[in-house]
Amino acid sequence: MSRWQPNAGERLESAALELFAEQGFAETTVPQITARAGLTTRTFFRHFADKREVLFASDQDVAALARQMIAEAPPSLSPMQIIAGGLDRVAAAQFSGGVDLFKRRKAVIESDDGLREREMHKMSALSEALRSGFEARGTDTLEAALIAQVTVTVFGVSIGRWLASDGATPLPDLLRETLAALRGLMADPRWEPAPGGGVGPQGAGPGGTARPQGAGPGGTVRPQEAGPGGGAGQG
Amino acid sequence: MSRWQPNAGERLESAALELFAEQGFAETTVPQITARAGLTTRTFFRHFADKREVLFASDQDVAALARQMIAEAPPSLSPMQIIAGGLDRVAAAQFSGGVDLFKRRKAVIESDDGLREREMHKMSALSEALRSGFEARGTDTLEAALIAQVTVTVFGVSIGRWLASDGATPLPDLLRETLAALRGLMADPRWEPAPGGGVGPQGAGPGGTARPQGAGPGGTVRPQEAGPGGGAGQG
DNA sequence: CGTCTGATGACATGCCGTGCCATCACCGTA
DNA sequence: TACGGTGATGGCACGGCATGTCATCAGACG
Numbered sequence: 001m002s003r004w005q006p007n008a009g010e011r012l013e014s015a016a017l018e019l020f021a022e023q024g025f026a027e028t029t030v031p032q033i034t035a036r037a038g039l040t041t042r043t044f045f046r047h048f049a050d051k052r053e054v055l056f057a058s059d060q061d062v063a064a065l066a067r068q069m070i071a072e073a074p075p076s077l078s079p080m081q082i083i084a085g086g087l088d089r090v091a092a093a094q095f096s097g098g099v100d101l102f103k104r105r106k107a108v109i110e111s112d113d114g115l116r117e118r119e120m121h122k123m124s125a126l127s128e129a130l131r132s133g134f135e136a137r138g139t140d141t142l143e144a145a146l147i148a149q150v151t152v153t154v155f156g157v158s159i160g161r162w163l164a165s166d167g168a169t170p171l172p173d174l175l176r177e178t179l180a181a182l183r184g185l186m187a188d189p190r191w192e193p194a195p196g197g198g199v200g201p202q203g204a205g206p207g208g209t210a211r212p213q214g215a216g217p218g219g220t221v222r223p224q225e226a227g228p229g230g231g232a233g234q235g
Numbered sequence: 236m237s238r239w240q241p242n243a244g245e246r247l248e249s250a251a252l253e254l255f256a257e258q259g260f261a262e263t264t265v266p267q268i269t270a271r272a273g274l275t276t277r278t279f280f281r282h283f284a285d286k287r288e289v290l291f292a293s294d295q296d297v298a299a300l301a302r303q304m305i306a307e308a309p310p311s312l313s314p315m316q317i318i319a320g321g322l323d324r325v326a327a328a329q330f331s332g333g334v335d336l337f338k339r340r341k342a343v344i345e346s347d348d349g350l351r352e353r354e355m356h357k358m359s360a361l362s363e364a365l366r367s368g369f370e371a372r373g374t375d376t377l378e379a380a381l382i383a384q385v386t387v388t389v390f391g392v393s394i395g396r397w398l399a400s401d402g403a404t405p406l407p408d409l410l411r412e413t414l415a416a417l418r419g420l421m422a423d424p425r426w427e428p429a430p431g432g433g434v435g436p437q438g439a440g441p442g443g444t445a446r447p448q449g450a451g452p453g454g455t456v457r458p459q460e461a462g463p464g465g466g467a468g469q470g
Numbered sequence: 471c472g473t474c475t476g477a478t479g480a481c482a483t484g485c486c487g488t489g490c491c492a493t494c495a496c497c498g499t500a
Numbered sequence: 501t502a503c504g505g506t507g508a509t510g511g512c513a514c515g516g517c518a519t520g521t522c523a524t525c526a527g528a529c530g
Contacts, residue, residue, distance in 0.1 A: 120355035149388040186421040
């Protein structure tokens with residue numbers, strides 16, 4: 001017999017998810033989690049960097065898998081080919097389990113701002129893993145950043161649709177659909193900049209009035225004060 | 236004479252940015268910030284929800300402006316037209332100030348994980364504002380989510396490039412370039428799914444070997460354990 | 471049998487964030 | 501002048517988070 005029961009980390013994850021679902025994230029204290037798992041508070045923070053992280057332990061696996069797939073891909077493949085081929089494999093490796101667990105977890109995450117924040121951070125970490133992987137292969141900096149972001153977008157939106165459908169539609173199908181929809185969207189000719197310069201539709205699109213938003217926002221949004229706005233992108 | 240000096244919020248923002256740059260974010264305590272601003276700790280949390288938020292006060296202006304632009308746009312315009320026309324206006328309204336402030340702020344944000352996390356959250360909030368705005372106009376759910384995400388991507392990447400170039404290239408030009416690059420990327424025929432089904436390049440693209448990543452990741456990444464991976468998208 | 475290792479327990483501590491009430495300039499009203 | 505309302509700030513207490521540090525002890529190893 002061991003001195004301690006095994007799988008301390010997993011026990012903490014289970015206890016935390018249960019308690020978060022029962023009482024809410026903010027109302028659950030770390031001592032409560034560790035009590036249910038039969039451990040102490042200090043041990044919790046040896047397994048997870050903070051209280052939120054207990055819900056995102058496996059997210060790093062996705063990033064690691066993505067990193068590995070890019071590193072192992074033959075140099076002849078373009079980034080898009082790697083992504084297109086990799087989405088399915090990530091879906092199969094990480095999302096083969098039941099949908100219920102994911103839905104419960106999603107409900108908890110969406111109930112708390114701090115958890116949504118952490119989730120965005122994980123997506124951003126995945127994007128960064130993809131970006132640096134591509135750049136290491138010699139992909140152009142801008143292209144690498146964009147492909148990485150597009151991948152995360154397709155991934156995230158597809159998972160959202162997958163869970164919204166209770167897993168009825170296979171995730172690979174949704175990934176395909178979402179990617180196709182995005183390609184169609186970007187191919188729309190109405191994105192084209194007008195001849196006079198400027199991104200905007202100076203010519204007014206089919207059926208549109210000229211200078212659409214020209215009325216000016218002026219309103220409440222203190223347009224001139226202009227503090228620092230959105231921050232860094234993929235730098 | 237007022238009982239208190241005016242602009243408490245701005246004084247706190249300045250003091251915080253200074254201290255963060257001098258000693259780092261984690262090493263700076265809220266009492267230190269309020270001392271430099273001539274206020275008390277309690278007052279800090281009346282102006283900002285938490286210690287991180289003091290760096291992101293103006294980010295909500297961007298989301299508000301985006302919301303407003305979508306709401307005021309004539310119904311005849313497509314989402315892409317609104318976005319294309321709106322990027323320039325946001326750039327002009329929120330980023331007309333000197334680049335130095337933005338660069339200092341970016342340096343601080345990138346020095347701390349928690350701050351990067353908050354920044355991603357703000358970008359996600361912007362995306363959500365765009366998405367809901369489009370959906371309120373009747374845009375298809377999937378299309379709205381994708382356009383919102385694409386917009387945030389173009390925005391973020393462009394700002395990153397803008398700051399990386401010390402503001403040498405005008406932001407509107409970079410926005411145009413980035414959007415064009417993304418359109419070119421998505422139009423690449425190598426995204427096309429192979430005829431046999433599956434996203435992957437079964438036929439192997441031009442010059443590629445068949446079954447590229449087939450070697451299998453197997454390695455360290457506990458492929459079957461499959462805990463909850465990436466969470467919600469825009470679901 | 472002795473030593474080392476690694477996970478856990480136990481304790482102390484500092485900062486974060488919030489609830490609650492007091493203070494006091496300013497403003498409108500009479 | 502007198503009075504009360506308003507709104508921003510000060511001051512205090514407190515629970516929870518997160519970390520540093522040392523002690524404990526099963527199991528592996530020789």
